[in-house]
Amino acid sequence: MAVVVNGHLIAVDCWDPESTLNFVSHAHSDHISGIRKNKKVIASRITKELIEKRDHRKRVDLSEDLEGITMLNAGHILGSKQMYAESMELGASILYSGDYQMESVAVAEPIELKGSDILIIDSTYPEPSDVFGDRQDIILSIQEFIKNTLKKGIILFSSYALGKAQEINRIANEIGILPLVDRKIALINEVYVKNGIKLEYLSAEDADDKLESALRGNFLAITSMRNFNEIASRLSDTYCRRVYTAVASGFAKNFNMGSYAQFPLSDHSDFKHAIEYIDACSPSKIYTRGNNESSSVFAKNLSKLGYSAEVFNGSVPPGWHKR
Ligand SMILES: [Zn+2]
Structure with a gap:
């Protein structure tokens, strides 16, 4: 074209x-x-x-x-x-x-x-x-979900690595949560940060004290992998805790995304x-x-x-x- x-x-x-x-x-x-x-x-x-x-x-x-x-x-x-x-x-x-x-x-x-x-x-x-309704209301409902669910277990958000992952990252930062992101998302986050977008996160690649301490409690992870239910089951086995899966996509309004929670947040x-x-x-x-x-x-x-x-x-x- x-x-x-x-x-x-x-x-x-x-x-x-x-x-x-x-x-x-x-x-x-x-x-x-x-x-x-x-x-x-x-x-x-x-x-x-x-x-x-x-x-x-x-x-x-x-x-x-x-x-x-x-x-x-x-x-x-x-x-x-x-x-x-x-x-x-x-x-x-x-x-x-x-x-x-x-x-x-x-x-x-x-x-x-x-x-x-x-x-x-x-x-x-x-x-x-x-039509998706008020975007700010959708963001607030994601933040409520994160706050309430972290009291019960781990959250695994499945997201496109570019764009949506950074938005979920920021939505979590706004309520004081540092998400754990996979390598693909961390690479893109670096470009965002370099270009003036404030993002705070833990990278799964950094095996440091901060990461270890975060993994001791319930945490929010963002993955760009499509097989998120499989990853959730592995996380649950590793940390002996329930893992709640979530997806944010405009298609969440009309389609079942196969996750515990879904939000119609679109870019x-x-x-x-x-x-x-x-x-x-x-x-x-x-x-x-x-x-x-x-x-x-x-x-x-x-x-x-x-x-x-x-x-x-x-x-x-x-x-x-x-x-
Ligand atoms: Zn696009």
């Missing part, structure tokens, strides 16, 4: 062999396939740091010339950006959202809003029923905030981007509300690849 801007075919968050430039909105693994050897990318310096920290074999070659592109904070995770450009070919301005979050996240830069003629928008939550905007985002950008044309099902559902739901919306397939302008 690509956008034509001022003589460049820019692949957005994907690999396109015909592209002359790649835009990488943020460091989540499903957005970085455009990073290839000898290929210049437009991305934030923090995105480069996060990608290289997670995988030492990867090198991100940032383009020094932004070629008329402006990067705007997306509010999703640290370093995440939207792409804005005034395209000569389109005779219009174009904004690509990447993954974005309208609500403020303590461990990410707040989103920057800008009007644009054309908007390419992420479709993670395409249904009007995809994506819900449907209600997507509409606020669209209205702030005030585009005359919207292209929805995401997996086939969600992008087509989102385009249909936006059309019902009176927006001119269709699925982003191939390129903007449409058909460019066929020329």
Whole structure:
């Protein structure tokens, strides 16, 4: 999927062999396939740091010339950006959202809003029923859960290593709890701390007195491993205590995540905030981007509300690849 801007075919968050430039909105693994050897990318310096920290074999070659592109904070995770450009070919301005979050996240830069003629928008939550309620209330309920459950046993939070883990870490810090994090999360935490995000944590790699003393009592652990129920059972065997599992994800609203507790805390905007985002950008044309099902559902739901919306397939302008 690509956008034509001022003589460049820019692949957005994907690999396109015909592209002359790649835009990488943020460091989540499903957005970085455009990073290839000898290929210049437009991305934030923090995105480069996060990608290289997670995988030492990867090198991100940032383009020094932004070629008329402006990067705007997306509010999703640290370093995440939207792409804005005034395209000569389109005779219009174009904004690509990447993954974005309208609500403020303590461990990410707040989103920057800008009007644009054309908007390419992420479709993670395409249904009007995809609304999560007040984010601050969800955070308070996580903090209540942590405080009450630590009186009874160990807590194991399962979380994406990048973004959500740092937010859970901060949520715990705000009530005076130092979580124990796995190696993958600790590496990312280092980049966050280096870039001014305050996080206090214990790393499972540091076999020091502080860690040993924390493990003597009940503790909160955050893991990026998917097999969290297996890890919980191992922790329970090792420490002879009950382990309570928890998950924080927007999908927790509609799906059973297989954990003891689940919280609908998302780093994506819900449907209600997507509409606020669209209205702030005030585009005359919207292209929805995401997996086939969600992008087509989102385009249909936006059309019902009176927006001119269709699925982003191939390129903007449409058909460019066929020329
Ligand atoms: Zn993402």
